[in-house]
Each structure stands twice: as C-alpha cells, then as structure tokens.
Amino acid sequence: MHISEGVLATEVWVGGYVVAGLVTAAIIKKLDSEDLPKISVITSVFFVASLIHIPLGPTSIHLIVNGLVGMVLGPAAFLSIFVGLTLQALLFQHGGITPLGANAVMMGIPALCAYGVFNLRKKIPLKHAEFIFGAMAGLTGTVLSGVFLATLLALSGEAFYGVAKAALWAHVPIMIIEGLLTGFTAAFLHKVKPEILEKEKQYAS
Amino acid sequence: MHLDIDKYAHIHSPVHRWDPRIKIASLGLFIVTIAILNKLPLIVIAFSISSLLVIVSRLPFSFVTRRLLPVTIFLSPFFIIIPLTMPGDTATTLGVSFNYGGLLIAAKVYLKALSMVMLSIVMIGTAPFVDSLKAMERLGVPSFIVQMFLFTYRYIFIFLLEMKRMNRAMKSRNFIKKTDIHTVRTMGNFVGMLLVRSFEKADRVYESMLSRGYDGGLKTSFNYTIARPDYFKAAALSVACVTLLIY
Numbered sequence: 001m002h003i004s005e006g007v008l009a010t011e012v013w014v015g016g017y018v019v020a021g022l023v024t025a026a027i028i029k030k031l032d033s034e035d036l037p038k039i040s041v042i043t044s045v046f047f048v049a050s051l052i053h054i055p056l057g058p059t060s061i062h063l064i065v066n067g068l069v070g071m072v073l074g075p076a077a078f079l080s081i082f083v084g085l086t087l088q089a090l091l092f093q094h095g096g097i098t099p100l101g102a103n104a105v106m107m108g109i110p111a112l113c114a115y116g117v118f119n120l121r122k123k124i125p126l127k128h129a130e131f132i133f134g135a136m137a138g139l140t141g142t143v144l145s146g147v148f149l150a151t152l153l154a155l156s157g158e159a160f161y162g163v164a165k166a167a168l169w170a171h172v173p174i175m176i177i178e179g180l181l182t183g184f185t186a187a188f189l190h191k192v193k194p195e196i197l198e199k200e201k202q203y204a205s
Numbered sequence: 206m207h208l209d210i211d212k213y214a215h216i217h218s219p220v221h222r223w224d225p226r227i228k229i230a231s232l233g234l235f236i237v238t239i240a241i242l243n244k245l246p247l248i249v250i251a252f253s254i255s256s257l258l259v260i261v262s263r264l265p266f267s268f269v270t271r272r273l274l275p276v277t278i279f280l281s282p283f284f285i286i287i288p289l290t291m292p293g294d295t296a297t298t299l300g301v302s303f304n305y306g307g308l309l310i311a312a313k314v315y316l317k318a319l320s321m322v323m324l325s326i327v328m329i330g331t332a333p334f335v336d337s338l339k340a341m342e343r344l345g346v347p348s349f350i351v352q353m354f355l356f357t358y359r360y361i362f363i364f365l366l367e368m369k370r371m372n373r374a375m376k377s378r379n380f381i382k383k384t385d386i387h388t389v390r391t392m393g394n395f396v397g398m399l400l401v402r403s404f405e406k407a408d409r410v411y412e413s414m415l416s417r418g419y420d421g422g423l424k425t426s427f428n429y430t431i432a433r434p435d436y437f438k439a440a441a442l443s444v445a446c447v448t449l450l451i452y
Contacts, residue, residue: 002279004275004276004279004280004318005236005240005276005317005318005321005322005325006239006240006276006280006314006315006316006317006318006319006321007280007314007318010240010241013240024350028347028349028350031349033419033420034411036349036352036353036356037356037407037410037411037414038404038407038408038411039353040352040353040355040356040357040360041356041357041360041403041406041407041410042400042403042404042407043353043357044356044357044358044359044360044361044363044364044403045360045364045399045400045403047357047361047364048361048364048365048367048368048399049396049399051368052368052392052395052396053382054382054384054388054389054392055382055383055384055388056384057384063392063396065396068396072400079350079353082350083350083353083354083357084357086354087354087357087358087361089325090210090325090329090334090337091208091210091329091334091358092208092210092272092275093272093273093275093276093322093325093326094275096276096318096321096322096325097233097236097321097325098236098237098240098321157310158291158292159287159291159307159310160287161290161291162286162287162289162290162291163282163283163286163287163290165290166282166286177389180386180389180390180393181389181392181393181396182393183393184389184390184392184393184394184397185393185394185396185397185400187393188393188394188397188398189397189400189401192397192398192401193400193401193404196400196401196404
C-alpha cells in the first residue's frame with residue numbers, strides 16, 4: 001500500500017517526513033550495530049514477501065506484510081518499513097520520494113500497533129493463541145494502514161474524498177486475506193522456530 | 206517488478222558525468238519544487254524540463270516508460286472517481302453528475318507525478334545504485350540508515366532466488382494458487398519458512414562481518430570529485446526551480 005507522487009498536499013507530506021523522522025530517531029537510539037545486519041536481512045525478506053501475489057477471483061492481490069513486520073521486529077519494524085519503502089520508491093518507482101515520510105507513517109505506525117496486539121497473547125491465554133493474535137496483528141496492520149491512507153488523502157483536499165473512500169473499500173479483501181495469512185505465519189513460526197516471536201531475546205540492548 | 210534501476214548507469218551522458226552528490230541534491234530540489242506547484246501552465250513547463258532531462262540522460266525510452274507504469278496504475282482511477290464524487294459545479298448527463306473541474310485536478314496530479322517519477326529515474330538511474338547510496342551518506346543521511354539500505358539491497362537478490370527455489374519446489378508438488386483457505390495457509394507457511402531461513406542467515410552474516418573487522422562503521426571508497434560543470438548544471442536547475450516557484 002502506498003500513496004504515489006504528486007497527490008498529497010505540501011503540508012501533509014512535509015508533516016509525514018517530520019513524524020517519520022522523529023520516530024526513526026527515537027528508534028535508532030535504542031539499537032546498536034549488532035542489530036543492524038539482522039534487521040537489514042529481515043527487511044529484505046519482507047521486501048521480497050511483499051511481492052507475493054495471492055489470487056482473488058479474476059485478479060490477484062499482493063501482500064502488504066506490515067503487521068507481520070511489527071510482529072517479528074517489534075519497535076525496529078518502523079525502521080524496517082521506512083527502508084523497505086525507500087528502496088521500493090528508488091528501485092521500481094512504487095510510491096515516491098516526496099510521499100515517503102507519509103507512506104512510512106501510514107505503514108509503520110500500524111506495524112507498531114500490530115506488535116502491541118500480538119503481545120496481548122501473553123496476557124490472554126487462549127488455545128491457538130499464535131494463530132488468533134497473529135491474525136489480529138495482520139488485521140491491525142492492514143486496517144489501520146487503510147484508515148491512514150484514507151485520512152492522508154482526505155487531508156489533501158476535498159477533491160480526494162471520493163478516492164479516499166474507494167481506496168478504503170478496495171482494501172477490505174486484502175485486509176481479510178492478510179489477517180489470515182499472518183495468523184498462519186505466526187502459527188508456523190511458533191511450531192518451527194518460536195524464538196523468532198520472542199523479542200526480548202533478540203534485542204538485549 | 207524490475208530491480209535493474211542502474212542497468213544503464215554505465216552509458217555516457219551529461220547527467221551521468223554529474224557528481225552524484227550534486228545531482229541528487231539538485232534533482233531532489235526540483236522534485237520538491239514540482240510537489241509544491243499548483244498551476245497547470247507551470248506544471249506543463251516542469252513536465253517539459255523533466256522530459257528534457259530524460260532525453261539528455263540518454264536512458265532508453267522503454268526503460269523509462271516501463272517505470273512510469275506503477276504511478277499510472279495508481280492514478281488512473283482518479284480520472285473517474287474525482288469527477289464523479291467532487292462536489293461543486295457538476296454537469297448532469299444521463300442522470301450521472303460529472304464535474305469537469307475534477308478532470309483538471311486529476312490531470313494536474315498525474316502530470317506532476319509523471320514529472321517527479323521521471324526525475325527520480327534520472328536521479329537514481331544514472332549511477333551505480335551503491336554509489337548513489339554513498340552519495341546520500343555524504344549528503345547527511347545517517348550512516349545507520351545508509352548501511353541498512355546497502356545490506357537490504359544486497360540481500361533482496363539472495364531472497365528473490367530463495368523464493369524462486371521454494372516456488373519451484375511447490376510447483377513440483379502440484380501446488381496451484383487459488384482463492385481458498387488452503388492457498389492462504391500454504392503461503393503463510395511459505396513466508397514463515399522464508400523468515401526462518403533469514404534469521405539463520407542473519408546470524409551467520411553478522412559473524413562473518415565481525416570476523417572481517419566490522420565495527421559498526423562504513424568503510425568504502427567513493428571516487429568522485431566535484432568540478433566546475435557540476436556546479437553549472439546545479440545552478441541552471443536551481444534557477445529553473447526558483448523561477449517556477451516565483452510565478
């Protein structure tokens with residue numbers, strides 16, 4: 001999910017850069033050089049995973065993966081998404097240079113929320129907790145991003161109200177598929193390599 | 206999906222000879238200028254300058270147009286939705302109210318977006334991608350982030366191959382993607398498997414970097430010097446930006 005070049009009002013994309021810059025600075029402070037290669041390697045996996053297509057009737061959708069990034073990386077997810085979006089903009093012109101900050105906020109803040117949602121599983125013991133909270137994390141990521149997308153478009157002018165509404169509705173099937181898929185991924189990771197889902201062990205710092 | 210943005214980094218043109226630091230800063234300034242523009246005649250002038258820069262850069266036409274596809278797909282619904290939903294001066298034909306002012310807004314947005322994307326192709330497509338990243342570091346982008354770009358860029362290619370291999374393995378087991386829960390579950394496991402492999406790889410990468418003396422810093426060569434023509438080109442573009450902003 002991204003907003004393309006030329007759409008956002010100046011105040012909106014500048015504001016996006018300010019928010020994204022502040023969040024990034026706060027997160028970088030907490031990381032050390034040991035985390036860098038790890039976050040980067042995982043960022044490239046997400047980059048590649050966002051190219052996966054799932055058929056939907058006659059068309060197909062591609063994964064957004066921001067809920068999944070939040071679930072796996074925790075706070076560093078914002079940085080990972082920022083870097084991933086920049087590379088998408090520079091390497092194949094998805095999104096763009098001026099809306100980059102706004103796009104990072106639109107995808108990154110929901111990823112942080114998804115992380116919070118996924119962590120609830122420790123407080124609420126359920127059967128199949130990984131699947132349930134993973135699916136909720138995936139939903140949180142995509143639904144909030146959709147809301148951000150619509151809000152940013154609407155903030156850019158009255159003319160975009162209709163587009164904002166259409167964009168939100170168009171994302172509903174993606175939200176459902178992405179939620180389920182994230183749940184399955186969480187369940188798989190819990191079975192195969194549970195330490196990936198335990199953040200405390202990875203970032204001792 | 207085309208990852209070969211620097212495929213034509215080694216041809217010769219005045220843009221290719223431009224120092225990457227000054228090139229990125231000047232074209233970045235121009236992109237920001239276009240983002241602010243709002244009047245159609247000015248947008249048309251900016252579009253012409255951007256097209257001229259594409260021609261001067263000698264990047265092949267098909268290479269550029271292929272990269273204008275994503276923005277075109279994203280923005281084409283605007284031409285229908287905005288005129289149909291924008292309030293104000295509407296003309297009603299066959300019971301459908303259509304706002305021609307909305308068509309103008311969509312056209313302005315699309316023309317601006319095309320110009321900006323063309324400029325970003327010229328900005329990044331005329332030097333090896335790694336050199337562009339190093340130039341960004343020299344321009345003040347934090348080293349931590351530039352290093353993340355470098356690593357991520359490197360490993361994207363490795364995981365693309367990994368994904369291709371896993372795809373082939375699934376195909377050989379007769380897996381066909383459909384719109385059903387089985388497909389979603391299988392793809393969920395697929396992503397999980399990619400992650401498991403990447404975590405194992407990440408640890409090995411870090412250990413091998415440590416053994417080669419990695420201390421958190423970036424040590425690379427950057428063989429560019431700024432000469433007088435670099436400044437001339439930057440000055441010409443800055444004058445264009447200021448002129449567009451004044452009018």
